[in-house]
Amino acid sequence: MIENTQLNVSGERFSVVYFITGNEAQAKHRAEHICIEQTIEFPAELIGDDDIRRHIFGRLESFSQVNETQWQAVISYALEITGTNLPQTMNVIFGNISLQPGVQVNQLLLPDSFTQHFKGPRFxxxxxxxxxxxxxxxxxxxxxxxxxxxxxxxxxxxxxxxxxxxxxxxxxxxxxxxxxxxxxxxxxxxxxxxxxxxxxxxxxxxxxxxxxxxxxxxxxxxxxxxxxxxxxxxxxxxxxxxxxxxxxxxxxxxxxxxxxxxxxxxxxxxxxxxxxxxxxxxxxxxxxxxxxxxxxxxxxxxxxxxxxxxxxxxxxxxxxxxxxxxxxxxxxxxxxxxxxxxxxxxxxxxxxxxxxxxxxxxxxxxxxxxxxxxxxxxxxxxxxxx
The missing domain is CATH 3.20.20.110 (Ribulose bisphosphate carboxylase, large subunit, C-terminal domain)
Incomplete structure:
Protein backbone atom coordinates (compact mmCIF):
# COMPACT_ATOMS: atom_id res chain seq x y z
CA MET A 1 0.00 0.00 0.00
CA ILE A 2 1.26 3.45 -0.99
CA GLU A 3 -0.08 6.13 1.32
CA ASN A 4 0.64 9.39 3.12
CA THR A 5 1.86 11.06 -0.07
CA GLN A 6 1.50 14.83 0.12
CA LEU A 7 1.74 16.96 -3.02
CA ASN A 8 2.07 20.67 -3.66
CA VAL A 9 -0.55 21.07 -6.39
CA SER A 10 -2.83 23.97 -7.27
CA GLY A 11 -6.11 22.11 -7.53
CA GLU A 12 -6.55 23.46 -11.07
CA ARG A 13 -7.87 20.87 -13.52
CA PHE A 14 -8.72 20.60 -17.22
CA SER A 15 -11.23 18.22 -18.75
CA VAL A 16 -11.45 15.88 -21.71
CA VAL A 17 -14.76 14.77 -23.20
CA TYR A 18 -14.55 11.11 -24.27
CA PHE A 19 -17.13 9.21 -26.30
CA ILE A 20 -17.09 5.54 -25.25
CA THR A 21 -18.76 2.72 -27.19
CA GLY A 22 -20.63 -0.10 -25.43
CA ASN A 23 -23.58 -0.62 -23.15
CA GLU A 24 -23.91 1.56 -20.07
CA ALA A 25 -22.09 -0.75 -17.71
CA GLN A 26 -19.23 -1.36 -20.15
CA ALA A 27 -18.82 2.33 -20.92
CA LYS A 28 -18.92 3.35 -17.24
CA HIS A 29 -16.29 0.74 -16.42
CA ARG A 30 -14.11 1.97 -19.31
CA ALA A 31 -14.45 5.57 -18.12
CA GLU A 32 -13.29 4.61 -14.64
CA HIS A 33 -10.42 2.69 -16.20
CA ILE A 34 -9.37 5.79 -18.20
CA CYS A 35 -9.10 7.76 -14.95
CA ILE A 36 -6.39 5.35 -13.78
CA GLU A 37 -4.76 4.31 -17.08
CA GLN A 38 -4.14 7.90 -18.17
CA THR A 39 -2.63 8.89 -14.84
CA ILE A 40 -1.02 6.48 -12.36
CA GLU A 41 -1.20 3.27 -14.47
CA PHE A 42 -1.01 1.38 -11.18
CA PRO A 43 -3.49 -0.68 -9.12
CA ALA A 44 -5.82 1.92 -7.63
CA GLU A 45 -6.51 -0.24 -4.59
CA LEU A 46 -2.86 0.08 -3.58
CA ILE A 47 -3.17 3.87 -3.24
CA GLY A 48 -4.19 5.13 0.18
CA ASP A 49 -6.35 8.10 1.08
CA ASP A 50 -3.71 10.63 0.15
CA ASP A 51 -2.93 13.35 -2.38
CA ILE A 52 -2.26 10.89 -5.21
CA ARG A 53 -5.84 9.65 -4.92
CA ARG A 54 -7.27 13.12 -4.33
CA HIS A 55 -5.35 14.96 -7.05
CA ILE A 56 -3.47 12.70 -9.47
CA PHE A 57 -6.24 10.26 -10.31
CA GLY A 58 -8.40 11.28 -13.24
CA ARG A 59 -11.83 12.30 -11.98
CA LEU A 60 -15.07 11.27 -13.70
CA GLU A 61 -17.02 14.52 -13.60
CA SER A 62 -20.08 13.40 -15.56
CA PHE A 63 -21.40 10.42 -17.49
CA SER A 64 -24.32 10.55 -19.93
CA GLN A 65 -25.73 8.83 -22.98
CA VAL A 66 -24.93 10.12 -26.51
CA ASN A 67 -26.84 7.57 -28.59
CA GLU A 68 -27.75 3.89 -28.51
CA THR A 69 -24.14 2.73 -28.54
CA GLN A 70 -22.07 5.66 -27.20
CA TRP A 71 -21.70 7.36 -23.85
CA GLN A 72 -20.06 10.64 -22.93
CA ALA A 73 -17.58 10.71 -20.08
CA VAL A 74 -16.13 14.02 -18.94
CA ILE A 75 -12.88 13.32 -17.09
CA SER A 76 -10.80 15.99 -15.42
CA TYR A 77 -7.05 15.90 -14.81
CA ALA A 78 -4.77 17.89 -12.55
CA LEU A 79 -2.97 20.61 -14.47
CA GLU A 80 0.38 19.58 -12.99
CA ILE A 81 0.41 16.09 -14.50
CA THR A 82 0.80 17.61 -17.97
CA GLY A 83 4.09 19.28 -17.01
CA THR A 84 2.42 22.17 -18.88
CA ASN A 85 4.04 21.00 -22.11
CA LEU A 86 2.39 19.73 -25.29
CA PRO A 87 3.89 16.21 -25.57
CA GLN A 88 2.92 15.22 -22.04
CA THR A 89 -0.47 16.91 -22.42
CA MET A 90 -1.19 14.77 -25.48
CA ASN A 91 0.04 11.73 -23.56
CA VAL A 92 -2.35 12.44 -20.67
CA ILE A 93 -5.29 13.04 -22.99
CA PHE A 94 -4.98 9.87 -25.06
CA GLY A 95 -1.72 8.00 -24.45
CA ASN A 96 -2.27 4.39 -23.44
CA ILE A 97 -6.03 4.47 -23.88
CA SER A 98 -5.54 5.11 -27.62
CA LEU A 99 -4.43 1.47 -27.81
CA GLN A 100 -7.92 0.30 -26.87
CA PRO A 101 -10.88 0.38 -29.29
CA GLY A 102 -14.12 2.21 -28.66
CA VAL A 103 -12.74 5.40 -27.11
CA GLN A 104 -12.80 8.76 -28.89
CA VAL A 105 -11.43 12.09 -27.67
CA ASN A 106 -14.33 14.33 -28.59
CA GLN A 107 -13.55 17.72 -27.04
CA LEU A 108 -10.98 19.48 -24.85
CA LEU A 109 -12.23 21.81 -22.11
CA LEU A 110 -9.22 23.95 -21.31
CA PRO A 111 -9.31 26.72 -18.68
CA ASP A 112 -7.18 29.84 -18.91
CA SER A 113 -4.93 28.45 -16.20
CA PHE A 114 -3.95 25.77 -18.72
CA THR A 115 -3.87 27.62 -22.06
CA GLN A 116 -1.76 30.47 -20.65
CA HIS A 117 1.21 28.09 -20.76
CA PHE A 118 1.01 27.95 -24.58
CA LYS A 119 1.69 30.73 -27.09
CA GLY A 120 -0.60 29.16 -29.67
CA PRO A 121 -0.88 30.70 -33.15
CA ARG A 122 1.34 33.73 -33.61
CA PHE A 123 -1.07 35.41 -36.03
Whole structure:
Protein backbone atom coordinates (compact mmCIF):
# COMPACT_ATOMS: atom_id res chain seq x y z
CA MET A 1 0.00 0.00 0.00
CA ILE A 2 1.26 3.45 -0.99
CA GLU A 3 -0.08 6.13 1.32
CA ASN A 4 0.64 9.39 3.12
CA THR A 5 1.86 11.06 -0.07
CA GLN A 6 1.50 14.83 0.12
CA LEU A 7 1.74 16.96 -3.02
CA ASN A 8 2.07 20.67 -3.66
CA VAL A 9 -0.55 21.07 -6.39
CA SER A 10 -2.83 23.97 -7.27
CA GLY A 11 -6.11 22.11 -7.53
CA GLU A 12 -6.55 23.46 -11.07
CA ARG A 13 -7.87 20.87 -13.52
CA PHE A 14 -8.72 20.60 -17.22
CA SER A 15 -11.23 18.22 -18.75
CA VAL A 16 -11.45 15.88 -21.71
CA VAL A 17 -14.76 14.77 -23.20
CA TYR A 18 -14.55 11.11 -24.27
CA PHE A 19 -17.13 9.21 -26.30
CA ILE A 20 -17.09 5.54 -25.25
CA THR A 21 -18.76 2.72 -27.19
CA GLY A 22 -20.63 -0.10 -25.43
CA ASN A 23 -23.58 -0.62 -23.15
CA GLU A 24 -23.91 1.56 -20.07
CA ALA A 25 -22.09 -0.75 -17.71
CA GLN A 26 -19.23 -1.36 -20.15
CA ALA A 27 -18.82 2.33 -20.92
CA LYS A 28 -18.92 3.35 -17.24
CA HIS A 29 -16.29 0.74 -16.42
CA ARG A 30 -14.11 1.97 -19.31
CA ALA A 31 -14.45 5.57 -18.12
CA GLU A 32 -13.29 4.61 -14.64
CA HIS A 33 -10.42 2.69 -16.20
CA ILE A 34 -9.37 5.79 -18.20
CA CYS A 35 -9.10 7.76 -14.95
CA ILE A 36 -6.39 5.35 -13.78
CA GLU A 37 -4.76 4.31 -17.08
CA GLN A 38 -4.14 7.90 -18.17
CA THR A 39 -2.63 8.89 -14.84
CA ILE A 40 -1.02 6.48 -12.36
CA GLU A 41 -1.20 3.27 -14.47
CA PHE A 42 -1.01 1.38 -11.18
CA PRO A 43 -3.49 -0.68 -9.12
CA ALA A 44 -5.82 1.92 -7.63
CA GLU A 45 -6.51 -0.24 -4.59
CA LEU A 46 -2.86 0.08 -3.58
CA ILE A 47 -3.17 3.87 -3.24
CA GLY A 48 -4.19 5.13 0.18
CA ASP A 49 -6.35 8.10 1.08
CA ASP A 50 -3.71 10.63 0.15
CA ASP A 51 -2.93 13.35 -2.38
CA ILE A 52 -2.26 10.89 -5.21
CA ARG A 53 -5.84 9.65 -4.92
CA ARG A 54 -7.27 13.12 -4.33
CA HIS A 55 -5.35 14.96 -7.05
CA ILE A 56 -3.47 12.70 -9.47
CA PHE A 57 -6.24 10.26 -10.31
CA GLY A 58 -8.40 11.28 -13.24
CA ARG A 59 -11.83 12.30 -11.98
CA LEU A 60 -15.07 11.27 -13.70
CA GLU A 61 -17.02 14.52 -13.60
CA SER A 62 -20.08 13.40 -15.56
CA PHE A 63 -21.40 10.42 -17.49
CA SER A 64 -24.32 10.55 -19.93
CA GLN A 65 -25.73 8.83 -22.98
CA VAL A 66 -24.93 10.12 -26.51
CA ASN A 67 -26.84 7.57 -28.59
CA GLU A 68 -27.75 3.89 -28.51
CA THR A 69 -24.14 2.73 -28.54
CA GLN A 70 -22.07 5.66 -27.20
CA TRP A 71 -21.70 7.36 -23.85
CA GLN A 72 -20.06 10.64 -22.93
CA ALA A 73 -17.58 10.71 -20.08
CA VAL A 74 -16.13 14.02 -18.94
CA ILE A 75 -12.88 13.32 -17.09
CA SER A 76 -10.80 15.99 -15.42
CA TYR A 77 -7.05 15.90 -14.81
CA ALA A 78 -4.77 17.89 -12.55
CA LEU A 79 -2.97 20.61 -14.47
CA GLU A 80 0.38 19.58 -12.99
CA ILE A 81 0.41 16.09 -14.50
CA THR A 82 0.80 17.61 -17.97
CA GLY A 83 4.09 19.28 -17.01
CA THR A 84 2.42 22.17 -18.88
CA ASN A 85 4.04 21.00 -22.11
CA LEU A 86 2.39 19.73 -25.29
CA PRO A 87 3.89 16.21 -25.57
CA GLN A 88 2.92 15.22 -22.04
CA THR A 89 -0.47 16.91 -22.42
CA MET A 90 -1.19 14.77 -25.48
CA ASN A 91 0.04 11.73 -23.56
CA VAL A 92 -2.35 12.44 -20.67
CA ILE A 93 -5.29 13.04 -22.99
CA PHE A 94 -4.98 9.87 -25.06
CA GLY A 95 -1.72 8.00 -24.45
CA ASN A 96 -2.27 4.39 -23.44
CA ILE A 97 -6.03 4.47 -23.88
CA SER A 98 -5.54 5.11 -27.62
CA LEU A 99 -4.43 1.47 -27.81
CA GLN A 100 -7.92 0.30 -26.87
CA PRO A 101 -10.88 0.38 -29.29
CA GLY A 102 -14.12 2.21 -28.66
CA VAL A 103 -12.74 5.40 -27.11
CA GLN A 104 -12.80 8.76 -28.89
CA VAL A 105 -11.43 12.09 -27.67
CA ASN A 106 -14.33 14.33 -28.59
CA GLN A 107 -13.55 17.72 -27.04
CA LEU A 108 -10.98 19.48 -24.85
CA LEU A 109 -12.23 21.81 -22.11
CA LEU A 110 -9.22 23.95 -21.31
CA PRO A 111 -9.31 26.72 -18.68
CA ASP A 112 -7.18 29.84 -18.91
CA SER A 113 -4.93 28.45 -16.20
CA PHE A 114 -3.95 25.77 -18.72
CA THR A 115 -3.87 27.62 -22.06
CA GLN A 116 -1.76 30.47 -20.65
CA HIS A 117 1.21 28.09 -20.76
CA PHE A 118 1.01 27.95 -24.58
CA LYS A 119 1.69 30.73 -27.09
CA GLY A 120 -0.60 29.16 -29.67
CA PRO A 121 -0.88 30.70 -33.15
CA ARG A 122 1.34 33.73 -33.61
CA PHE A 123 -1.07 35.41 -36.03
CA UNK A 124 -4.37 33.58 -35.86
CA UNK A 125 -7.28 34.49 -38.06
CA UNK A 126 -7.29 38.21 -37.31
CA UNK A 127 -3.52 38.51 -37.64
CA UNK A 128 -3.57 36.86 -41.05
CA UNK A 129 -6.34 39.17 -42.20
CA UNK A 130 -4.18 42.14 -41.22
CA UNK A 131 -1.11 40.59 -42.86
CA UNK A 132 -2.99 40.08 -46.12
CA UNK A 133 -4.95 43.33 -45.92
CA UNK A 134 -8.22 41.39 -46.17
CA UNK A 135 -10.43 42.56 -43.29
CA UNK A 136 -13.61 40.75 -44.40
CA UNK A 137 -13.20 38.44 -47.42
CA UNK A 138 -12.05 34.83 -47.42
CA UNK A 139 -8.37 34.17 -48.09
CA UNK A 140 -6.93 32.01 -50.86
CA UNK A 141 -4.26 29.34 -51.00
CA UNK A 142 -2.96 27.09 -53.75
CA UNK A 143 -0.29 24.42 -54.09
CA UNK A 144 2.65 24.12 -56.46
CA UNK A 145 2.37 20.78 -58.22
CA UNK A 146 2.80 18.21 -59.67
CA UNK A 147 5.82 16.54 -58.14
CA UNK A 148 8.47 16.11 -60.80
CA UNK A 149 8.58 19.71 -62.02
CA UNK A 150 11.92 21.48 -61.78
CA UNK A 151 12.57 24.31 -59.38
CA UNK A 152 12.31 26.79 -62.25
CA UNK A 153 8.99 25.35 -63.39
CA UNK A 154 7.57 25.53 -59.86
CA UNK A 155 8.78 29.12 -59.54
CA UNK A 156 7.05 30.01 -62.82
CA UNK A 157 3.85 28.52 -61.44
CA UNK A 158 4.27 30.49 -58.20
CA UNK A 159 4.54 33.68 -60.26
CA UNK A 160 1.22 32.95 -61.98
CA UNK A 161 -0.57 32.26 -58.71
CA UNK A 162 0.77 35.50 -57.24
CA UNK A 163 -0.27 37.45 -60.36
CA UNK A 164 -3.74 36.01 -59.88
CA UNK A 165 -3.93 37.21 -56.27
CA UNK A 166 -3.54 33.95 -54.32
CA UNK A 167 -2.53 34.98 -50.78
CA UNK A 168 -0.54 31.87 -49.83
CA UNK A 169 1.26 29.83 -52.48
CA UNK A 170 2.53 26.68 -50.86
CA UNK A 171 4.54 23.72 -51.97
CA UNK A 172 2.45 20.63 -52.41
CA UNK A 173 3.02 18.55 -49.29
CA UNK A 174 4.97 15.92 -51.22
CA UNK A 175 7.50 18.43 -52.55
CA UNK A 176 10.38 18.36 -50.08
CA UNK A 177 14.03 18.02 -51.09
CA UNK A 178 14.08 15.80 -54.17
CA UNK A 179 16.71 15.82 -56.90
CA UNK A 180 14.37 17.38 -59.47
CA UNK A 181 13.56 20.38 -57.20
CA UNK A 182 16.09 20.61 -54.35
CA UNK A 183 14.89 22.57 -51.32
CA UNK A 184 17.75 25.09 -51.30
CA UNK A 185 17.46 25.67 -55.03
CA UNK A 186 13.67 25.85 -55.17
CA UNK A 187 12.97 28.18 -52.25
CA UNK A 188 14.90 31.28 -53.42
CA UNK A 189 13.56 30.89 -56.96
CA UNK A 190 9.96 30.77 -55.73
CA UNK A 191 10.51 33.69 -53.35
CA UNK A 192 11.91 35.80 -56.21
CA UNK A 193 9.04 34.82 -58.51
CA UNK A 194 6.38 35.84 -56.01
CA UNK A 195 8.19 39.08 -55.17
CA UNK A 196 8.31 39.93 -58.88
CA UNK A 197 4.56 39.38 -59.20
CA UNK A 198 3.88 41.46 -56.09
CA UNK A 199 5.82 44.38 -57.55
CA UNK A 200 3.68 44.19 -60.67
CA UNK A 201 0.33 43.90 -58.87
CA UNK A 202 0.89 45.81 -55.65
CA UNK A 203 -0.31 42.77 -53.68
CA UNK A 204 1.48 40.93 -50.89
CA UNK A 205 1.21 37.27 -51.83
CA UNK A 206 3.43 34.83 -49.96
CA UNK A 207 5.39 31.74 -50.90
CA UNK A 208 5.20 28.94 -48.31
CA UNK A 209 7.63 26.03 -48.59
CA UNK A 210 7.00 22.60 -47.13
CA UNK A 211 9.34 21.95 -44.20
CA UNK A 212 9.29 18.16 -44.22
CA UNK A 213 12.91 17.23 -43.66
CA UNK A 214 14.66 14.93 -41.18
CA UNK A 215 14.42 15.85 -37.51
CA UNK A 216 18.10 16.74 -37.26
CA UNK A 217 17.78 19.48 -39.89
CA UNK A 218 14.17 20.67 -39.78
CA UNK A 219 14.86 23.68 -37.55
CA UNK A 220 17.87 24.75 -39.61
CA UNK A 221 15.79 24.47 -42.78
CA UNK A 222 12.99 26.55 -41.25
CA UNK A 223 15.39 29.31 -40.21
CA UNK A 224 17.18 29.23 -43.58
CA UNK A 225 13.84 29.55 -45.39
CA UNK A 226 13.02 32.60 -43.28
CA UNK A 227 16.36 34.14 -44.32
CA UNK A 228 15.40 33.66 -47.98
CA UNK A 229 12.26 35.73 -47.51
CA UNK A 230 9.47 33.13 -47.47
CA UNK A 231 6.05 34.29 -46.28
CA UNK A 232 5.18 31.26 -44.17
CA UNK A 233 6.03 27.64 -43.49
CA UNK A 234 3.99 24.48 -43.94
CA UNK A 235 4.52 21.72 -41.38
CA UNK A 236 3.20 18.15 -41.34
CA UNK A 237 2.62 17.52 -37.62
CA UNK A 238 1.43 13.97 -38.19
CA UNK A 239 4.93 13.20 -39.49
CA UNK A 240 7.27 15.74 -37.88
CA UNK A 241 5.32 15.97 -34.63
CA UNK A 242 2.94 18.52 -33.15
CA UNK A 243 5.57 19.77 -30.74
CA UNK A 244 8.08 20.27 -33.54
CA UNK A 245 5.53 22.52 -35.20
CA UNK A 246 4.98 24.31 -31.90
CA UNK A 247 8.70 24.96 -31.47
CA UNK A 248 8.96 26.48 -34.95
CA UNK A 249 5.80 28.54 -34.44
CA UNK A 250 7.09 29.85 -31.09
CA UNK A 251 10.54 30.81 -32.44
CA UNK A 252 10.73 34.62 -32.45
CA UNK A 253 13.58 34.53 -34.95
CA UNK A 254 11.29 32.78 -37.45
CA UNK A 255 8.00 34.52 -36.62
CA UNK A 256 6.12 33.35 -39.73
CA UNK A 257 2.58 32.12 -40.36
CA UNK A 258 2.34 28.35 -39.94
CA UNK A 259 0.19 26.11 -42.13
CA UNK A 260 -0.61 22.73 -40.57
CA UNK A 261 -1.07 19.95 -43.14
CA UNK A 262 -3.11 16.79 -42.40
CA UNK A 263 -0.76 14.20 -43.93
CA UNK A 264 -0.75 10.95 -41.88
CA UNK A 265 -3.48 12.24 -39.54
CA UNK A 266 -6.43 10.71 -41.38
CA UNK A 267 -6.32 7.39 -39.56
CA UNK A 268 -6.81 9.21 -36.26
CA UNK A 269 -10.28 10.46 -37.29
CA UNK A 270 -11.45 7.77 -39.72
CA UNK A 271 -13.47 5.90 -37.08
CA UNK A 272 -16.58 7.34 -35.46
CA UNK A 273 -15.85 5.26 -32.37
CA UNK A 274 -12.10 5.62 -31.81
CA UNK A 275 -9.33 8.16 -32.16
CA UNK A 276 -10.11 11.87 -32.13
CA UNK A 277 -12.99 14.01 -33.23
CA UNK A 278 -12.20 16.20 -36.20
CA UNK A 279 -12.51 19.30 -34.00
CA UNK A 280 -9.85 18.15 -31.56
CA UNK A 281 -7.26 16.95 -34.08
CA UNK A 282 -7.60 19.56 -36.83
CA UNK A 283 -8.80 22.38 -34.61
CA UNK A 284 -7.75 22.36 -30.98
CA UNK A 285 -4.46 20.46 -31.31
CA UNK A 286 -3.45 22.52 -34.34
CA UNK A 287 -4.03 25.69 -32.33
CA UNK A 288 -2.14 24.46 -29.25
CA UNK A 289 0.75 23.58 -31.59
CA UNK A 290 0.83 27.07 -33.12
CA UNK A 291 -0.75 26.60 -36.56
CA UNK A 292 -2.38 29.73 -37.98
CA UNK A 293 -4.08 27.73 -40.73
CA UNK A 294 -5.43 24.18 -40.55
CA UNK A 295 -5.58 22.39 -43.90
CA UNK A 296 -8.04 19.50 -44.24
CA UNK A 297 -10.09 17.70 -46.93
CA UNK A 298 -13.34 19.42 -47.79
CA UNK A 299 -16.63 17.56 -48.11
CA UNK A 300 -17.50 16.73 -51.69
CA UNK A 301 -13.88 16.38 -52.76
CA UNK A 302 -11.75 13.31 -53.39
CA UNK A 303 -11.60 12.37 -49.70
CA UNK A 304 -14.25 11.00 -47.37
CA UNK A 305 -14.78 13.85 -44.89
CA UNK A 306 -18.46 14.65 -44.46
CA UNK A 307 -19.98 18.11 -44.23
CA UNK A 308 -20.65 17.45 -40.53
CA UNK A 309 -16.99 16.55 -39.94
CA UNK A 310 -15.78 19.69 -41.74
CA UNK A 311 -18.07 21.93 -39.71
CA UNK A 312 -16.82 20.14 -36.60
CA UNK A 313 -13.30 21.22 -37.60
CA UNK A 314 -14.50 24.82 -37.87
CA UNK A 315 -15.77 24.54 -34.30
CA UNK A 316 -12.33 23.41 -33.20
CA UNK A 317 -10.58 26.24 -35.03
CA UNK A 318 -12.81 28.90 -33.48
CA UNK A 319 -14.04 27.68 -30.08
CA UNK A 320 -13.03 29.51 -26.91
CA UNK A 321 -9.55 28.43 -25.81
CA UNK A 322 -8.66 31.37 -23.61
CA UNK A 323 -5.60 33.17 -24.93
CA UNK A 324 -5.22 30.72 -27.85
CA UNK A 325 -6.32 32.59 -30.99
CA UNK A 326 -8.89 31.26 -33.49
CA UNK A 327 -7.32 30.16 -36.78
CA UNK A 328 -8.31 29.83 -40.44
CA UNK A 329 -9.89 26.56 -41.57
CA UNK A 330 -8.55 25.75 -45.04
CA UNK A 331 -10.60 23.05 -46.80
CA UNK A 332 -9.25 21.59 -50.02
CA UNK A 333 -8.72 18.34 -51.87
CA UNK A 334 -10.41 18.11 -55.25
CA UNK A 335 -12.14 21.50 -55.05
CA UNK A 336 -13.02 23.60 -58.10
CA UNK A 337 -14.88 26.80 -58.91
CA UNK A 338 -18.26 25.04 -58.96
CA UNK A 339 -17.72 24.16 -55.29
CA UNK A 340 -17.56 27.81 -54.24
CA UNK A 341 -21.29 28.58 -53.59
CA UNK A 342 -21.78 25.52 -51.40
CA UNK A 343 -18.52 26.21 -49.50
CA UNK A 344 -19.51 29.84 -48.81
CA UNK A 345 -22.94 28.67 -47.70
CA UNK A 346 -21.34 26.18 -45.30
CA UNK A 347 -18.38 28.15 -43.99
CA UNK A 348 -19.20 31.82 -44.47
CA UNK A 349 -16.37 34.30 -45.01
CA UNK A 350 -13.95 33.01 -42.36
CA UNK A 351 -12.30 30.44 -44.60
CA UNK A 352 -9.13 30.06 -46.63
CA UNK A 353 -9.96 28.44 -49.95
CA UNK A 354 -7.40 25.85 -51.03
CA UNK A 355 -7.78 25.08 -54.73
CA UNK A 356 -4.93 23.55 -56.73
CA UNK A 357 -5.26 21.48 -59.89
CA UNK A 358 -8.56 23.08 -60.92
CA UNK A 359 -6.81 26.42 -61.46
CA UNK A 360 -4.84 24.85 -64.31
CA UNK A 361 -7.92 23.62 -66.20
CA UNK A 362 -10.07 25.20 -68.89
CA UNK A 363 -9.40 27.54 -71.76
CA UNK A 364 -8.09 30.34 -69.57
CA UNK A 365 -4.63 30.53 -68.05
CA UNK A 366 -3.77 30.13 -64.37
CA UNK A 367 -3.76 33.89 -63.73
CA UNK A 368 -7.23 34.32 -65.21
CA UNK A 369 -8.59 31.30 -63.32
CA UNK A 370 -7.27 32.73 -60.05
CA UNK A 371 -8.89 36.06 -60.76
CA UNK A 372 -12.17 34.37 -61.65
CA UNK A 373 -12.03 32.41 -58.38
CA UNK A 374 -11.57 35.58 -56.36
CA UNK A 375 -14.41 37.34 -58.17
CA UNK A 376 -16.75 34.38 -57.70
CA UNK A 377 -15.96 34.06 -53.99
CA UNK A 378 -16.42 37.77 -53.33
CA UNK A 379 -19.70 37.70 -55.25
CA UNK A 380 -20.95 34.80 -53.12
CA UNK A 381 -19.89 36.56 -49.92
CA UNK A 382 -21.87 39.65 -50.93
CA UNK A 383 -24.93 37.49 -51.63
CA UNK A 384 -24.56 35.81 -48.25
CA UNK A 385 -24.46 39.20 -46.52
CA UNK A 386 -27.78 40.31 -48.04
Missing amino acids: GMQGLRELCNEPESPLFCSALKPMGLSSAQLAAQAYEFAKGGIHFIKDDHGISDQVFAPFRERVPLCVAAVERANKETGLSCKYVPTINTPANQIFADARWAKEQGVGGLMLLPGISGFDTMRCIADDDEIALPILGHPSLLGGMVSSAQSGYSHAVLFGQFMRLAGADISIYPNFGGRFSFSREACLNIVQGTSCDMGTIKPIFPSPGGGMNLTSVPEMIEAYGKDIMFLIGGALHKGDQGVVENCQELRQLVNQQVRLLAK
